Amino acid sequence: MEPNETNRLLKGALLLTLAGIASKILSAGYRVPLQNLTGDFGFYVYQQVYPILGIALVLALYGFPAAISKLKTDFEAEQYPISFRNFYFPIFVIVAVVNVALFLGLQLNAHPLAQFIGDDRLVSVYQTVAFIFLFIPFTAFLRGVFQANHQMKPTAYSQVMEQFVRVLIIIAGAVIISKQEIDIYSIGKVAGIASISGSIAACIVLIFFMRKYRPPLLHKASKTSVPWFRFLRKLIILGVVASITHMVLLIIQFADTISLVPALLNYGLTKEEAMVAKGIFDRGQPLIQLGTVLGSSFALAFMPAVSKRNLKQQFRSLCMQIESGLVIGFYLAIGATVGLIMIFPAANILLYQDSSGTTVLQLLMLAIVLSALSITVASVLQGLGMIKRTAVFIGLAFLLKWGLNLLLVPFWGLLGGSIATILSLLLFCILVLYSLKRYIPTLSLLRKIKWPAFIRATLSMMLYVASWNWLLPNPDEVARTTLLLIVTFISLTGGGIYMLLLIRGNVFTQKELAMLPFASFFIQLTKEGNKKHE
Numbered sequence: 001m002e003p004n005e006t007n008r009l010l011k012g013a014l015l016l017t018l019a020g021i022a023s024k025i026l027s028a029g030y031r032v033p034l035q036n037l038t039g040d041f042g043f044y045v046y047q048q049v050y051p052i053l054g055i056a057l058v059l060a061l062y063g064f065p066a067a068i069s070k071l072k073t074d075f076e077a078e079q080y081p082i083s084f085r086n087f088y089f090p091i092f093v094i095v096a097v098v099n100v101a102l103f104l105g106l107q108l109n110a111h112p113l114a115q116f117i118g119d120d121r122l123v124s125v126y127q128t129v130a131f132i133f134l135f136i137p138f139t140a141f142l143r144g145v146f147q148a149n150h151q152m153k154p155t156a157y158s159q160v161m162e163q164f165v166r167v168l169i170i171i172a173g174a175v176i177i178s179k180q181e182i183d184i185y186s187i188g189k190v191a192g193i194a195s196i197s198g199s200i201a202a203c204i205v206l207i208f209f210m211r212k213y214r215p216p217l218l219h220k221a222s223k224t225s226v227p228w229f230r231f232l233r234k235l236i237i238l239g240v241v242a243s244i245t246h247m248v249l250l251i252i253q254f255a256d257t258i259s260l261v262p263a264l265l266n267y268g269l270t271k272e273e274a275m276v277a278k279g280i281f282d283r284g285q286p287l288i289q290l291g292t293v294l295g296s297s298f299a300l301a302f303m304p305a306v307s308k309r310n311l312k313q314q315f316r317s318l319c320m321q322i323e324s325g326l327v328i329g330f331y332l333a334i335g336a337t338v339g340l341i342m343i344f345p346a347a348n349i350l351l352y353q354d355s356s357g358t359t360v361l362q363l364l365m366l367a368i369v370l371s372a373l374s375i376t377v378a379s380v381l382q383g384l385g386m387i388k389r390t391a392v393f394i395g396l397a398f399l400l401k402w403g404l405n406l407l408l409v410p411f412w413g414l415l416g417g418s419i420a421t422i423l424s425l426l427l428f429c430i431l432v433l434y435s436l437k438r439y440i441p442t443l444s445l446l447r448k449i450k451w452p453a454f455i456r457a458t459l460s461m462m463l464y465v466a467s468w469n470w471l472l473p474n475p476d477e478v479a480r481t482t483l484l485l486i487v488t489f490i491s492l493t494g495g496g497i498y499m500l501l502l503i504r505g506n507v508f509t510q511k512e513l514a515m516l517p518f519a520s521f522f523i524q525l526t527k528e529g530n531k532k533h534e
Helices: 003-029 031-077 084-108 110-119 122-132 138-147 152-182 184-214 230-268 271-281 284-301 308-311 313-350 358-364 367-383 387-412 414-439 452-470 479-503 510-514 520-523 527-532
Strands: none
Touching: 003 031, 003 152, 003 284, 003 367, 003 479, 031 084, 031 138, 031 152, 031 230, 031 284, 031 313, 031 479, 031 520, 084 138, 084 230, 110 122, 110 152, 110 230, 122 138, 122 184, 122 313, 138 510, 138 520, 152 184, 230 271, 230 387, 230 414, 271 358, 271 414, 284 313, 284 358, 284 387, 284 520, 308 367, 313 367, 313 452, 313 479, 358 414, 367 387, 367 414, 387 414, 452 479, 479 520
16 A cells, blocks of 8 residues: 555544544533433433434444445455446445334334333334434445545544534424423434434535545446345444444443333332433433543554454564553543542532432443443454454343343342443453453553552542542532532643653653654653653
8 A cells, every 4th residue: 555545544544533532522412411401301211212323323434334445445355346236236225225124123113112111102202213224324325435435534524514413403402392391202202303314414414525526436337246145244244243342332321221210110219210210320321431432532543453464464563552552541541430430429410410329420430441441452353353252242241231230220229220330341341351362462451551650640639639529618509600610620630630640650651642642742741751851
């Protein structure tokens, strides 16, 4: 591959990463005003459909586009003639058939699913949400065509536009529902309509780029027969199974969707109390999502594309980069986890207007470090070709979460739900780390962590935040605007102290710091940097 082409691909991958981070921040951020406007019950309704919508969006954004791109690369290597008739049209048909099947499956089973969950009023909500699958073939196909031709900008722009339109409609719908006192279950239908509208907006952006770039679709067709079964198998494995890594938190949330309310009923709550409690429990999801994005996105940014081939060619250097990525993700995720646990009593009131579920949600924040680390490792395993194994591990985590909800929640309530989440993610983390260790025996995460500097930085941050918690008045007695300033100040300064002590403790190499924004500033903060300037 030419250097210019390589640079273009790297820039495209970085653009996709930045678009993904921006979209995830939007996705996590809008749920706070949503809960404020509709209350914990409205948040419960929304969260009962969010995992399905999230899975659909992952398929349209990561799964099928990546599969189409990979298929084109593989078939070109085999000298297979790439034309609209031989390649693109069959691919579109297969993606459409798969998604129509998903649409019909949800439409026809909306009533049994709602009954299984224990809320018959969700039937029409699920039937509305099902329509999102009819739009996936168009956005996924167009993104796949661009990515197959190494054009990442259309995917990045369409992703941000899709998320922006979706968030705008959901917030507008929540405002109307709260002001007009419309049936609260309408927020679920609004979520479905918002996702469909976002997909339409993404299609418009992609068509604009299609007219601008005109990717080569209409090559002269040959009489080569179409390998329909091979296309189907590859799209299922690469498009559906491989994208499961991006769905880890969604799949764990789906286990809560189908089991938490019935388990809370067995705990002794009334039906309405159980639904509100589920809404309170789901307050933790946006914060887990943000912390996970912080840990896993930056960790993966430090790693090159990992594959069996380049691992054999550059074994030592790639192992070092994988270790560096995992350790950086660990540092960032631990910082986010500990910081959120310490500041959560104030943050809960600031974000959600009361202190309900604070202890349960503080425990739930441990999911951040487990999910960030396991998602990073799972991405490496997928690069090494362990797609099916990773999917099996996620399936086991889902089953464990489901089973533990049914076992623990009837005795301990929401606390049991938090423990179930932590244990299921812990299982997934152990399984992926064990698999990576077997493939790369020299890998040693524990040895790479600089424990004295890490412990010093963590304890210092904890002491700093605890001091402010002791000095400041009760968050219940502080105006929300004032509380926003306080929480923002403590978060930024606490995080700054943590990062400063890590950098001063030389936990990052000069090469790692050089990859960060404002690299020269961070390098000067290190002891080596200071010695050089003496």
